[in-house]
Amino acid sequence: MRRHRWLIPWLLMAPGLLWLALFFVLPNVQMLAMSLSSGRVGDFAFSWDWDNYTSALTRFPDNFRNSVVYGGLATLLCLLVGYPLAYGIAFRGGRFKNLLLFLVIAPFFTSFLLRVISWQILIGDRGPLLAVVRDTLGIVPANFTIIGSPLAVVAGITYQFLPFMVLPLYVSLEKIDRRYIEAAKDLYAGPWRPAGWIAGGLVGAAAGGALMLGLGYATLAAASLPALLPAMAIGGAIGGLVCGFLVSESFVRVVLPLSLPGLFAGSVLVFIPSIGDFVNAELLGSTKTQMIGNVIQNRFLQQNDYPTAAALSFLLMAAILVAIIVYARVLGTEELTGGRAA
């Protein structure tokens, strides 16, 4: 027994690893084979059929674009909302920290579908949000709708995955030794001016422009400058004011760099499920806002076009594996799994 001690951990892990091998690894191998097969349900034959990949890449350019653009915008919005939220809980939460964290994950105690349905109610044509901004305040035109637009899909995705951004950010902010901030202040770190005005203004203007372009309210053509420029100006003004008045030098030089691992972790954890999502696009969007996930589930479950769908899934999986491996190289595996645990 003593001689075989090295066997013990493997014996403990064997049943679980076997399950994962059979129902996680094997299916993905099977899917890779399927993506190179031809035929119909019942008699697929492996045939090195690379046409599935050509067809997957060329037939759905809009869906790929939607996935990347909506996923990217949702990640950006999660960051803009999630960072101050995580900072607020970590630095100003006091004895309510655990309660606040619990409230952040509270949405996970209801079904994903029910949360999307709640958003259908909230932003619907006869819902409370439009009743205020359209009917009462008249900020938007009378025929303005949210449901069916890219805005609805991005808003839905942002909501669904915001906790994935907040939790790893909170973990890395909470770990920061407060004495570093004291030290920075003792070393004459003051308000972040005038650099903050410029940096914040640029970032805000870029974010405003990206949102208008990504959500389809503006294009790069000269004709849409009247829509694009005000959005960039508003974004720039908000960014400049926030960075000039609220952000201090000790934050920029101490807190922000130390929170980068959490920021990367959160971004990956939001971006990955975002680009694979199809429920938000299906229930909140229209046929024009379909993402790659919609195509995959449609091909698999309605059209029974397994080879193309498998090729699409495999491309998605491969892209994500690359992202994880790069990430693990940068931060290490413990950091990776630990961030998710918290």
Add this chain to the structure above:
Amino acid sequence: MSTAVAGAIPRNRAGPGRLGRGLQRWVVPVFTALAIAYLLVPIAVMIAFSFNDPPGRFNFIWGDFSLAAWGNPLGRPGLERAITTSLGVGAISTVIATTLGTLIALALTRYQFRGRSATNFFVFIPLATPEIVLGASLLTLFVTSAQEPIRSLTGGAFYPLGFQTIVIAHVMFNISYVVVTVRARMAGFDRNLEEASMDLGANEWTTFWRVTFPLIFPGILAAALLAFSLSIDDFIITNFTSGTTNTFPVWIWAAIRSNLPTQVHVIGTIIFVVAVGLVLVSTLWQARTNRAPALNR
């Protein structure tokens, strides 16, 4: 702490004005509160609309206050069966996933061995894989298993799809969550307690059941709760692996094309309240067990 020093030396080159200081004090807490409210609004909507008597077949627009759906929460064709399936799948997959995941977590935290960090990484991959890929690849596997010669080998266990394939899928995605949760709770585990037990003559088996297991049990329970709630709520993977069997989320997805009955919001509210209640009870209980050793010291 360092007030004397700070008072003597002007700390900021250009300190924020009174307005700036006021802003700095209030903006972050106010923003935090608003963001939390934003996260909770859809839950409030769900609960509120469980008391709705909608004007049409879709529970999207507020009609009148009504307790009708609460009086008859299962009163839709197929709903009761879907919920029974959800609970059954949840219970079975939780037991299997918690057992397998805890064993992996034990191995990863208690032993140093070659391949440990590779295993850590391997267990993490399913967490980072989009659910649609997990579901789609399982569906591919199950459908291919219907072809000869695999069909004869497996005895058709994986096709047609049904209860058993949903359980397989849920165990698969829950194992990693259990590993991560149990491992996190075991991080602060005091190995001296086990050594003390061995010094007092207990063998490894007795030590595990009398010392180790009671100490890590709260972590295992937390993992099981997480696994159960993930299983009950899962839609995407289940949608791919359920065939004609409905779980509660799959039933909603099928219904939503033609109608959305108020019962959906009622059941959602019940699940939410029960889940929150269970988590609160387990947290309080864990806080008590964590305090206990300190009292004996």
